[in-house]
């Protein structure tokens with residue numbers, strides 16, 4: 001079996017936003033939470049502007065942003081990374097504390113699901 | 118909720134134009150991901166749509182030339198990558214403490230690279246099976262086991278499905294006694310929620326007891 005292609009970015013600028021303990025924190029993933037953080041820097045238009053405007057009113061995951069913009073996930077990763085590098089986008093990990101899934105989280109998930117019934 | 122059986126592209130491509138974005142609640146929720154997988158046409162998209170609180174979304178995922186089987190490329194000369202649609206939905210739980218994402222993902226072996234990429238960080242997987250073609254589920258179960266995810270199996274019952282006991286399904290799929298196995302209708306919310314609960318219980322069972330920090 002071959003190693004699958006990886007498209008993970010672990011740039012320093014994301015590490016400064018993120019909480020850095022767990023493996024995977026500070027990387028852009030489908031469930032990274034994106035929210036516009038500042039004015040759009042001059043010189044960024046097109047898809048950068050579209051993404052920035054999309055997440056100005058509220059936060060979305062990268063996967064949702066890609067779907068709304070009709071962009072491939074891989075392209076959205078690069079655009080989000082560009083915006084984050086310029087301080088125009090805040091990025092957080094799917095689990096705010098960046099801890100791995102533990103029993104406490106799984107128990108809370110289970111009771112949340114049971115409450116749907 | 119009504120269900121429009123559709124022979125249109127909607128079933129294949131998701132729900133069309135995505136509409137206004139449904140922003141995440143401002144509660145800083147924990148986001149978790151579950152995979153919904155299984156053979157072609159088994160009801161993955163339907164189940165995601167039944168459970169999702171937002172209209173189902175889909176992304177175009179690129180499989181690069183390196184990861185696409187040679188014969189797929191040779192049929193489309195000049196093409197170096199192929200795309201596959203992955204549909205997903207979401208479910209807010211516990212007053213906004215959690216948002217659960219459900220990713221409907223093809224379960225064929227040739228999607229292994231995409232599968233591994235999608236499954237990274239997932240809590241677990243729900244495998245849908247059709248009892249008329251149980252063996253078609255083996256690929257999906259292999260993908261999940263290679264990704265190391267806990268999983269539950271749900272039989273999606275179709276009108277012309279002959280009755281078959283769950284014990285027989287368990288034996289035919291060679292399931293571990295601890296693997297949850299249940300039956301549902303992917304169009305009906307209650308059974309789909311039960312399947313998520315069974316999966317979440319199984320995920321919990323497999324997590325190590327914590328030592329006090």
Ligand SMILES: Nc1nc2c(ncn2[C@@H]2O[C@H](COP(=O)(O)OP(=O)(O)OP(=O)(O)O)[C@@H](O)[C@H]2O)c(=O)[nH]1
Nearest residue numbers: 128157158159160161162163274275276302303304
């Ligand atoms: N009777 C019945 N029909 C179903 C059920 N679930 C899905 N269907 C129908 O079966 C067909 C396939 O369902 P999908 O949800 O598109 O299946 P899928 O697994 O996403 O299919 P692919 O993405 O093409 O592999 C659709 O026409 C659905 O309407 C079910 O529980 N009962």
Ligand SMILES: [Mg+2]
Nearest residue numbers: 128161162221
């Ligand atoms: Mg589908």
